[in-house]
Amino acid sequence: MNEKITLKYILKLLFENKKSLILGQLITIIAIVISVPIPLLLPLLVDEVLLNKPDFFVNNINELLGNGSAFYYIAIVTFIVLFLRLIYFIFGVIITKIFTKISKYVTFKIREKLLNHLELVNMNEYESLGSGSIGANLVTDVNTLDNFIVSVASKFIASILTLIAVAIVIIKIDLILGLMILFIQPIIMIISKKIANKTGLLKKEENKAIEIFQNNINETLDLFGQIKASNKEKFFFQESVNKAKNIQITSNEFNYKSVAYERFSFTIFLFAFEIFRAVGLVLVAYSDLSIGLMFAMFGYIWFIMTPVQDILTMQYSYASAKAAINRINKILDLKVENNGEKELEKDIKEIDISIKNLSFSYNENKKTLQDISFEIKSGEKVAIIGASGSGKTTIAHIISGFYSKNSGDILYNNISIDKLNRQSLRENIFLVLQMPILFNNSLRFNITMGNDNISNEKIYEALKIAQLFETVENMPEKLDTIVGKHGIRLSGGQRQRLSIARMIIANPAVVIFDESTSALDVHTETKLFSDLEEFLKSKTVITIAHRLSTVKNADMIYVLEDGKLVQSGKHEELEEQEGHYLEFVKKQLI
């Protein structure tokens, strides 16, 4: 079982960069040690210089650099403060650099893990989520997680340590004020946490609306041509507008309420700040707290705002990250396809296929294939026919290892599909689809599937057999012509022939044609099969077809009806029997 994304898992990834993590935290601690005294320095001069009570600074400056005027002391301490701020800034940049690198590593690892899992996911499972939501998970949700990791890795420990250091200094300066801060801060944080949960729910709504819109618009754009052909632009685009409207509503709710909630938390903090100030004044009036230290306290109250705000923001992003993790884990919940260890020999020439009591359903309500058994010997040419929806494509997909059977077995040279490595299976069985979908890349890429080792000569040879040579020769960029998204710039027949050229290059032992020439005219189809004859001679060929001419010469014909195998035999035998095949022949003759 694939390990889920959890906070523990994220921590594990963070600790894979242990050295950088420790270095980053060390520099953070040094930066805190440098920054914490800053608010104390200049206010101390109020007492030592303005109120003429020389102490630490004046005494030490006198001893080290000699006496001087008020300007002299103020200038020296100001210089020290500016210098410390500069160092703090430089350390801040280094810290950001280290932690950004670590967090980008973690988000990359998460994306890599998701992609590695997706690669192995079972087709049925993949279809249950759809490409739109998986895309959103990989982009938006991982980014949400990224923001959270950056802020936690770089600010969590720093904020806590700064708060502790400041608390110590404040308590040392004045016990009452210090303790007040220590009590009031957690209360503010608890209130903020409750608010953060509400923001998380709103974010969830917004993300859902974005996902629905993304799925809808992807589909509308993919089917743009068909929508236009059915004159349904208004309907489909209005649907998309409605979904976009929903984003407006949910985004509006999230954005304004999350800002309002954030401001509310901040206002509570400011309330506390004013109370601290009032208490400071009272303490100067009624206790031995000096004016200079009171100013220092005010400085610390401002100083403390950044780490407190950081922790508050971390709570908001934690709420969003938790929601993102839940959605990301849905990808990891998708079951992977069974993958056995046995392999068919590379470039094997002969594969016997034996299908035994095979059953399959896409969902629990209906059995798509029921108890099908037949054998295909190596080199045999078989045809599968049947009414639309009878399960022909499904059986082709199962034989090629795209969908996993529910029961029964398929044996390839006596090796059960459960024990067979899927890559090895697909290397030797090629399914030529009716509607091949192409990459928005060059013809060459689509034929070779990115394999640069295949020579132009070999590609042109395949194109000639696939009846596509002249078409490609007449294209301005020839093999470098870009085919458009899903191959939109090619006709249906050209796409089918390109897919056949891809099959010729792959040179498998078993070829399955699933209505792969349905878009071709009879003349081109006849020429194609005649040119393919030599290439297919020794191969096992399974043809799914609607045309009698394609089926007639098969060594064996299997007839499917409603997911069941109802007839099998040669054309001459089946033609003599009453049944589906005879009906099929009659229809073709008409």
Ligand SMILES: Nc1ncnc2c1ncn2[C@@H]1O[C@H](COP(=O)(O)OP(=O)(O)OP(=O)(O)O)[C@@H](O)[C@H]1O
């Ligand atoms: N991905 C899918 N998810 C759910 N049901 C599906 C899926 N693909 C096909 N089906 C259903 O399975 C049944 C068999 O479909 P299949 O595509 O195998 O039929 P076919 O005989 O190849 O049809 P055609 O000749 O029209 O291509 C049909 O009822 C179809 O609705």
